[in-house]
Amino acid sequence: MxxxxxxxxxxxxxxxxxxxxxxxxxxxxxxxxxxxxxxxxxxxxxxxxxxxxxxxxxxxxxxxxxxxxxxxxxxxxxxxxxxxxxxxxxxxxxxxxxxxxxxxxxxxxxxxxxxxxxxxxxxxxxxxxxxxxxxxxxxxxxxxxxxxxxxxxxxxxTFRHRLGQLQETYQKRRKVRVFYQIWRTPLMTLNGAHMVSAALRTCGGENVFAGLSQLAPTVSIEAVIKADPEAIIASSGEQDDVLAAWRRFPGMAAVKRGNLLLIDGELLNRSGPRILDGTEALCKQLDAVRKKS
Missing domain, CATH: 3.40.50.1980 (Nitrogenase molybdenum iron protein domain)
Structure with missing residues (x-):
C-alpha cells in the first residue's frame, strides 16, 4: 500500500x-x-x-x-x-x-x-x-x-478490586456449559484464550469450544448440537433475532430450557474497563440459567 x-x-x-x-x-x-x-x-x-x-x-x-x-x-x-x-x-x-x-x-x-x-x-x-x-x-x-x-x-x-469481588461471588458456582456465538454465517465462536472465555470462567461458566486452537474458529451446527450446551449466548444489537435458528432444535438443552441469551457485545467483546460491566451482566444471566436446571 x-x-x-x-x-x-x-x-x-x-x-x-x-x-x-x-x-x-x-x-x-x-x-x-x-x-x-x-x-x-x-x-x-x-x-x-x-x-x-x-x-x-x-x-x-x-x-x-x-x-x-x-x-x-x-x-x-x-x-x-x-x-x-x-x-x-x-x-x-x-x-x-x-x-x-x-x-x-x-x-x-x-x-x-x-x-x-x-x-x-x-x-x-x-x-x-x-x-x-x-x-x-x-x-x-x-x-x-x-x-x-x-x-x-x-x-x-478499582478494576482489580471489582474483578476480585466478581470472582469471589460467582467463580465457584455450578458450571454452566456455554456456546458463545459471534457470527451466524459462517457460524463462529471464540476459543479459551479470548477475553470472553475469561469472563465465562469468572462467572462459573465453561466454553464448550475452549479447546480449539484458533482464537475465533468456525464451527458446524452439528458440532454445537453434539456439544449440547446448557446456554447459547450471542451479542445484542442486530436488527433480527440472531438466535432464532437454534429453535429448530428443541432437543438441545439450551433450547428446551429457554436459555438463548443476548449480551451487550460492546461491553463484553471490547477489552477495556467496561468489560467488567459485561462480565457482571453475564454472571447474572448464568445464575438465571442455574435456577432453571
Whole structure:
C-alpha cells in the first residue's frame, strides 16, 4: 500500500516530538516492545475503541486528539475527530493531528499502516490485552505515557478490586456449559484464550469450544448440537433475532430450557474497563440459567 504523505506534515510531526530528555517516559507494550517518549504525550491518537475507553479511564481523555469511528464511549469520544474505522486508517489525517503517541491494535490492514507511521518516526504503542490483568496493566502503562499516573493507578486498582469481588461471588458456582456465538454465517465462536472465555470462567461458566486452537474458529451446527450446551449466548444489537435458528432444535438443552441469551457485545467483546460491566451482566444471566436446571 502506497500512501502519499506531504513532506510538511512529516516535518511538523517530527518537531512536535522534541522535548527535554530528562522528562522521558518508558513502558513495555502488549507485544513486549519498549516504548520511550521524550516527555509525557500531550497529543494522542487512539485507533481502537477499547483503547479510547482505557485512555479516558486512565485520565488521559483530554489528550486524545483522534479516534476511530466506532469509539463511542465515553460520550465525549464522539466529538473527537475520526482518523478511520480501525481497519483502514487515514494516515494523512493522523499526521496532520501532530500526535506524539499513537495507540493501536495490531490487526489486519491497520497493522501495516501502524508500521508506516513508525517508519515516519511516530511512537506507536500496540494494545492487545487478552486477559483482565493486561487491561489493568494497560491503563497504568498508558497513564504513565500520558503523565496521568495517579489516575491510571486508581482506575487499575478499582478494576482489580471489582474483578476480585466478581470472582469471589460467582467463580465457584455450578458450571454452566456455554456456546458463545459471534457470527451466524459462517457460524463462529471464540476459543479459551479470548477475553470472553475469561469472563465465562469468572462467572462459573465453561466454553464448550475452549479447546480449539484458533482464537475465533468456525464451527458446524452439528458440532454445537453434539456439544449440547446448557446456554447459547450471542451479542445484542442486530436488527433480527440472531438466535432464532437454534429453535429448530428443541432437543438441545439450551433450547428446551429457554436459555438463548443476548449480551451487550460492546461491553463484553471490547477489552477495556467496561468489560467488567459485561462480565457482571453475564454472571447474572448464568445464575438465571442455574435456577432453571
Amino acid at each position: 502506497r500512501v502519499f504523505i506531504p513532506a510538511f506534515l512529516v516535518a511538523a510531526v517530527s518537531l512536535a516530538w522534541v522535548a527535554p530528555a530528562s522528562a522521558s517516559v518508558t513502558v513495555v507494550d502488549d507485544v513486549k516492545r519498549t516504548i520511550t517518549l521524550p516527555a509525557p504525550a500531550r497529543r494522542i491518537v487512539s485507533v481502537a475503541p477499547h483503547v479510547t475507553e482505557m485512555l479516558f479511564a486512565a485520565g488521559a481523555g483530554s489528550q486524545v486528539v483522534g479516534v476511530t469511528e466506532f469509539s463511542d464511549f465515553p460520550p465525549e469520544a464522539k466529538r473527537i475527530p475520526s482518523v478511520g474505522n480501525g481497519v483502514t486508517l487515514d494516515l494523512e489525517r493522523i499526521l496532520a493531528l501532530k500526535p506524539d503517541l499513537v495507540v493501536g491494535w495490531n490487526n489486519g490492514n491497520a497493522a501495516l499502516q501502524l508500521a508506516k507511521l513508525e517508519s515516519l518516526g511516530v511512537p506507536v504503542y500496540k494494545s492487545e490485552p487478552y486477559d483482565y490483568a493486561a487491561i489493568a496493566l494497560s491503563m497504568e502503562r498508558l497513564a504513565h505515557l500520558a503523565g496521568t499516573d495517579m489516575m491510571g493507578k486508581k482506575a487499575a486498582d
